[in-house]
Amino acid sequence: MGPIQSLQDLISMVWRRLPLVMTIMVLGVLVSFYLIVSSPRVYQASAVIQLDMPAVMDQGADSSLPASRRVQLIEQRLMARANLRDVIQRLGLFADTPGLSETEKLVALRNSTRIESITAPGVSVDSRLALAAIVITSQAETANMAAAIANDFADSVVNRDRENRKARILESQDYLRGEEARLNEQLSAQERKVVEYSARNEDALPSSQTFLQTELAQLSEMETTLNSSIMDLQRERLSLEAGAGADARPSASLVQQIRSAEIELAQARRTLAADHPEIKRLEDNLQRLNSGGGSGGSDVVRRQAELIDAQLQQLNQQKAGFEARRIEIDRARARVPQVTRELEAMQREQRRLQDRYNEISRQLAQVETQQQLMENDQTERFVLLERALPPEYPALSNRKKSAVMGVGGSFALAMMVAFVLELLNPVLRRTTQFARATGTRPVIALPYRLSPEDLHARRLRQVYLVVLLVVGALVALWLLGKIPGLPSPGVVPTPTDGMG
Template sequence: MGQIQSLDEFLNLLSRRRWLIITVTVLGLLLSGVFAKTRPDVYEAAAVIQVEMPTVTGTDGAPASNGSAQILQTIQQRLTTREQLVAMIDRHGLFADLPALSPDKKIDLLRASVQFQTVATEGSQAFGQVVGVSAIIIYARLGNGDQAARVANDLAQGILDQSAAGQRNRTDENVTFYTEEESRLWQEISALEAEIEAYKTANNHSLPSIRDARRDELVSIEDDQRTALQEKLGLEAEMATIQTTETLRETDRRQLAVLQSRIGVLETQISALADRHADIEADLAMAPEVDRVMGNYDRKLTLLQGQHDVVASNLAAAQTAQKLAERQKAERYTLLERAVTPEYPTGGSSKKIAVAGAMASILGAFGLAFLLDLMRPVVRTAAQMERQLDLRPVITIPELTPAKPAARGGMKLPDDPAKPLLGLPRFALFAGAATVLLLVAAAAIS
């Protein structure tokens, strides 16, 4: 504590800085009283809404839920829109004592004075699972307790109304949407299947299902071509043998005619086999393109069927939610506790604030006096000299000040701070004076 290490030194400090302590204390008392008197009171009211879990479980065994957190957030955003807040200000006559405020300022004040707090359901949530809400608390903080309670109850009723009306609308909209989506996907699947059938009909000779048969047919045609060609060569050789004869008999001529006719038939057969062979090769050459197109068709059809399965599952869930809403088996919102008019303002009463300010003023005055004494260290007593310099003074000369004549009828104060005043220690008088000032300020505020 520097130079203040005994009670006498502390009393000496209070004596030397008495006017500073008194001035700071009085100013602090006045400022605390003014602040406590002029501080506006703020009343807080709260309404509690309970979110009841569904009584019927979903297909996965878990309670069927539409996501209360998202629903409540949407309702909260709707209730705090500009139009809703303006209607609430007019309905409850809010800020009527502040006619100078603009409508925008009133809206900002009302939006800042309300708060929505959700209470999560007990138990751990699985990863990716929608967070459940078991209750929601609506706070309203205004300068009038009755208005704060009415605003909190108004917001709570708004949540109840919008949740009841919105839940049925959401389920109906979901069923309508998924029904239309299922119909659209089914039409697309039917159109794609018809397109696939038309393409198969146009390219039936190149389809994978008959490709092996076409290859077998191609091998058979090649065998027939070789057989016909060999037979033709044999007939041509036989004709050449007959034609080498010098004198052709009638039988030879008839034989040549028969051979020529058979050769013509074989040539026609060989030409037909060649044409068929070319057609089959052309069909087999188109196989990669047919495979590519059919692969695209299969992927599109698989994608549409997958989307249709998802939509059908969502439609079944939406229809279940619609039935639950109709039978009131889904999530329900109940007003668990209405907001009541608060009796006392929040943040403490004016008397408590004044007393706290007075105590802070006294402590601040003592602290300021001690700080000033630390900033200007002066050896004032023999004990301080011996403690600071390790020197024992031989002679101590007291400070001599000329005596001032006391005023007529006045009381002469002793110059020695250690001497009692009116039979009491000076620090006791200072403490008593501060206590009296504190009590007077508290009585004035109350």
């Protein structure tokens, strides 16, 4: 430590350098007081928003998100560039700092505003019921401005929340109604496609196979009947041809033919339906035989043979139709697997469209329910529980702490300067210092006798110290605003310290 090795040496150093030490301390204290007084004051105000939960829970709204996510969304909406620009224009912020750019204003306003969430006790943070309230805190250079900014953001949360919900509901309704109309058209087109495909491939449908089997059995039975009728007609024609070449009496042959025709007609009516072609043929044959009694036998035989040929041709056509229908059924049954696959694919698409349509209808019903609940004030909403009031005292002054730090710093600086000066001029002024330096004690030590110049310098030193203390005290009182008629220096605002 050089010449300063004991408390007595330290006190002696301070006493010798007292004017310098006091000057540095007074100047340091005054500078710290000036910086404290001239530094801008920051006021802080808070507004509290309560979350009012409805009796009917609305699961479709974004309020079902966790509390942390919901507060984050609210903060993002409030701190958006457009919203901050509107706040600056409404409140007239940064009017005294026209040199600031728009980005700097937005950053300053964003940094001076804080949004915090209050969670409900005993509720999971992932639950929609976790959020109990929102606290919006703003800082500014004046108390009124801090309260105005906090209330403006709180009003934005409360007032715009309902507008945002209405806008989301209207957008959802427009989208869902358009989607519902589109799906309805697609579903109708798909239904028509299924119906048309089923109509074109009716015989190849799985549901038609039972009826086709029944129809095949009926066709076989009808073909058997037709074959029997054709054989009867062929035998009858052979009989006519044989009877025409025989040498018999015409009248007896005609009577026999009429009798035979009546017997065949009676038998046919017992076994066949009334509208059967065979019944019609036998009736026509009997009528021709009865009307041809006066004519020649050969003419009657010829006409009867022509009728039999016409009936045979008609029966053969019916048989060909039955055969064509049988071939058509066989081809349709061969296409059953392919038709089944295509029909199932179309039906699956139809079911998918129907499910999508049902889901859209359900969502549209939910949105309409949300709209009705909102119109009746039964939805979740934000309520301004406590408006921000202008604070009475600055929130971030810390003047006492700053004053203590200023005094301590000034004293440390003064002692450091005095110690450096002692190191630059090491002089042995006391016997103890001489003994430590040489290792021997002096034989005799004479006190220093002050000269008239030394006495005058001491008096000047005392006067300087008194004047220094008096002037320093007056300046300190002026800086603190304690002298009547002399206002203290005003706060010098800076662009980044707050909004004025």
